[in-house]
Amino acid sequence: MDDATTAGISEPLDLVKLSLGERVFIKLRGDRTVTGVLHAYDAHMNVVLSQVEETIHFVDVTEDGQPLPPRAERRNVEMLFVRGDGVILISPAQQ
């Protein structure tokens, strides 16, 4: 079985293909993460997502340099084009 599933995979992006139409988790530069339904991707990891929730993670620092607990800001987007140069990782969203 494992042979059968891996034999058709010849490059890393073939794995991303498996997530087409599925919800994926994408980590972006700038402490951002995005989850959404993957509609399209290309070799540059440009990605088109729908039903996107974007999360920006902050760590605020007090005046005396003490980090506050991290906080996150979220927003929802209907449809999103993510430019590939910001993509760090793509993974299937946790079920």
Next chain:
Amino acid sequence: MSGFFGFDAALPERRPGQGGGDSTRQQFSGFQASNADETFALSGAGEEEDLAVYTWGEGMGGGLLEGGDELNDETFGDVGEINNDFQFSSQPAQQPAKPSYTQSSGRGPIASTQSRYKPKPVADPFAFSEDDFYSSRPSTKKPVANKAPSRPKAQTGHSGSVENLWNKPAAPSPAWGTAPSSLTKPTPPPASYSSYPSQSSGPPGHIKTLEEIEAEMSQLDVTGPSAQTLPSQPKVLSLEEVEKQMMESLEPPRQPTPQQFAALPREATPSTVPGLPGSGYANQQALLDSMFPELGKAALPLQHPGSFPPGAEGIPPPAGPSPEEIARMEAIHKRISAKIESMAQHNNLMGSSDKDFITRIQLSQLATADPYTSDFYAQVFSALKRSRMAAEGQGDGPTVVPVAAGLGLGVGGPVGNRFGKMGSNTMQKLSTQVKKLVENRAQHQKVMNTAALQGALGRVTRGNAAAPRPVLAIPTSNKPEHRAASHLNEQTGIHRAALTRKQIMFALEELYDAVLELEQMRREAPPPTAMQEIEVWHARCQTKVDIIWRRLMVMEPLDVSNPHPFIALINPVKGQRLFPRLLRHLPHNQSITMLSLLIATYPQLDVVARAPPPPVADASLLTKADRLDRAKREAETDNFLHCIIPGVDMIINRCGLGLVAGMLAISAQRSEVWKVAATRPGVALYTALLSKAQSLIRAPAPDPMNPQQNQSPDPAEVEQWTKTFTYFLHVLLPHLPELFPSSVAQKAAFGPGAYLLGGDAIGEREAVEMERREAEVWGFAAALAVNAAEEEQTTLVAALREKILHTVQAARNPATGPIRSEIKLRNVNMFLNGLGLDAAMIE
């Protein structure tokens, strides 16, 4: 080389080079000569250059290069400096003469000649440290080199003889010493080349002592061969200085030298060889003198053809070129610059040919072997657009512009529109152009078809115009099928683990690929007149369908896994979307089989097994993961109802009563009907089955289009259906009220939510949505009622009595919004009407 550096290390290295061949030696000497020049000029700058010389010498040793001496100056120049320091300190005066020698020999005239004539033998006798080096090896090598090189030397021999003569008079002993050194330190090679010709007349001039010799030479020449020499020689005496100047001016024309080499050496060799052995001054002089006449006669003419023209001409030319040629050059230059200027007006502008070229490149990139799939979205878009335009009465054009056999351009819209003003003429031109290009590329590709290896070495090559990188790489090689199912079939054990998510996704992608290919194939149907092609085409489509069928894994044993592989495939939204597209291609019996499997394994469906839980009154009670999970399940359910149920309905509609009864029986036996029916997909399925059965039983008005189906159903089938339905209803009846979403929600609710749920706590929108879902169940109940016998209808009503009353009351409750109350009434009436009743009859 031989200079400071050379003593120990450099020289040995050189030796190999010298030993390698005469040519190397000559080159050696040549660069030495050049070195000498440089050394003269730059005595101090030797060291860096030395290194360069080193390598050069080695290189020379490796491969002897007769040609390409033009660059010797650069390479040799470096080497020379060192040498100069060494040798020339003692003999500055001779060098001027030497340059001419080197020139005469061409590549390493002086050095080579000297070395050949005297140096080789001489080197040994002289005790210079460098000389020692040279002598030790050169002597050994020289014999070899001499034999072959001797010929070239022969050339030098003419000049060399003269040179020798000069050397002797000028500085006999030092010359010897220098001779070896001279090998390394001849004067600038360029000068030598040009000088060589002049040499015959000129070299003597350099060394004043040799004037007499030159005179002799000239006489010999005069008597002998060339008229050219005659003029030069008479001048020689007076023109010694002039000649020197000539030498300098003539330096540039080096090209003649090779010719000299080639021509002179052979003839000269014999004469030179004898000269060489005679290392003694006197001997040599005598020899040379004796030789001279021969040389003068034989060699000079030889020289003249090659070397003389430049030399002889060179004397007059130096003056000539400047006035005439300069004018000519200026004229040419003017013309060129004028031309450039006129052309510069159009700099950075594209001419029509440029545009054409770029257009062709672009078009050639667009041409594809598979215009449909590689331009899929444009094709779909154009299909939609054309259908719209067709509705508006406009004609539709082709969506693909055929370019060559098996190649075409996808065109997004109707051609006329898309290319507007360009019209069909332009399109034809374009297509012919592209055709040419494509053919051209096809030829190249045979050679360059390494696309499969692209990136294999880690470097992805950019495409160029000749071999554009395919934007869409369509795998041409047919990979063997990798399928889980094939393994399954081989297994005897019936049970095995369910497909992993990855396997599912992979199988789905394969399915999508196959379906796309099949759809493409269907589009490429041959013209209806070509019977044979149609048959072939049908066969191909059929094989594709078979492949898809196998990939669907429908034929796997029912209990092979939980969920069944096929169910696993349609669990993800992706698989559900694929379902209707698949269904179009499957023949009837296969779709029936698929439906049977689907019904039998219905409880394994995610949308059934993990149906979305009933809504809660307060969404804030849910965790985020919960919310997401609910949303996902809802989405899957919606998608299932949207994608799969219509297909199921379609299949059921083609079934006979017996089949419908059989399917209901399967479902009733294999699954807990009430659980399935508690989900929206379940309700939809059962409703479809029941209504189809009822429509079959009632034998609707004869359909002229379909006479066979008009036959009243087979009584046996009706009986079977009745039995099945009775059993089904019997199983279901106790749970009937619980099928309603509102009941489920109320049951699931707790705390204050339980009281709020029926009221206004839920937003209006959710409430309406809830009513819609209630409607589905009411529809199901109606289907049950229609199918039920009279006594069954009574029990049915009894089971739903409370629900009916509650709903009607709620509808009449003024607190209920008008929309909701209307929906509620309609829902109830849907059921009651099936029984011949109406909500209005309820008090």
